[in-house]
Amino acid sequence: MNDPWTSFLEWLQTLIVPEWDSVIAMLPLLLILGVVGPILSLVVLMNLWYLWHRRRxxxxxxxxxxxxxxxxxxxxxxxxxxxxxxxxxxxLYPPSARECEIDRTELTVRCPVDSTTRPASQQLCRACGTRYVLGASRGPLVVRRTGRPPEGGAAVA
Ligand SMILES: [Zn+2]
Ligand SMILES: [Zn+2]
Structure with missing residues (x-):
């Protein structure tokens, strides 16, 4: 009975047939790795994506x-x-800017009423007395490149 071939087959059987008890015991772990793992990484990825876009x-x-x-x-x-x-x-600078980033000289601003210029730090136009606070209307006016300036705006410098 104990010929080499038979004992070899028996030995092989212990390798191929798994021990089902240990496999069942590992099922929760496999479930976690196979199901919860991908879901968790997906949630993490979505959060990173959201944070990235929100920060930009x-x-x-x-x-x-x-x-x-x-x-x-x-x-x-x-x-x-x-x-x-x-x-x-x-x-052209944003409304909060007061000096040039290149040489730190004070910026100038043009009066919307009479088109005279004044230092950006002054809120009162000395020519017409109009008072305005820069940055009160924050928005596309600052960054609009194609917008056309008012007529005669370039005449006074
Ligand atoms: Zn400058
Ligand atoms: Zn003015």
């Missing part, structure tokens, strides 16, 4: 960057009213 969106809203002033028909840069600008570098 927040940055876009919070940081309004300086933009180059549009060039008028006469080749001179145009500065719309109520937008702080640096005349020397022809750059």
């Amino acid at each position: 969106g927040r940055v876009r809203v919070a940081e309004v960057e300086p933009v180059p002033a549009p060039i008028g028909a006469d080749g001179e840069p145009l500065f719309p009213p109520n937008v702080p600008f640096c005349q020397e570098h022809a750059v």
Whole structure:
């Protein structure tokens, strides 16, 4: 009975046929790895995706960057009213800016009523007495590149 072939087959059987008791005991673990694992990683990925997009969106809203002033028909840069600008570098700045980022000189702003210019830190126009606070109307006016400035805006410099 104990020929080598038979004992080899018996030995092989212990390798192939699994021990079902231990497999059943491991079922909860397999369930966790196979079902809960992918769901968890999916949730984590979705959270990362959401955070990534929310952060990018927040940055876009919070940081309004300086933009180059549009060039008028006469080749001179145009500065719309109520937008702080640096005349020397022809750059339009967000309403909260007070000095040029290039050379730290004080920015200028144009009066929307009479088109005279004044330092950006002053809230009162000395020519017409109009008082306005920069940044009160935060928005597309600052970053609009294609917007046309008012007529005669470039005449006073
Ligand atoms: Zn400048
Ligand atoms: Zn004025």
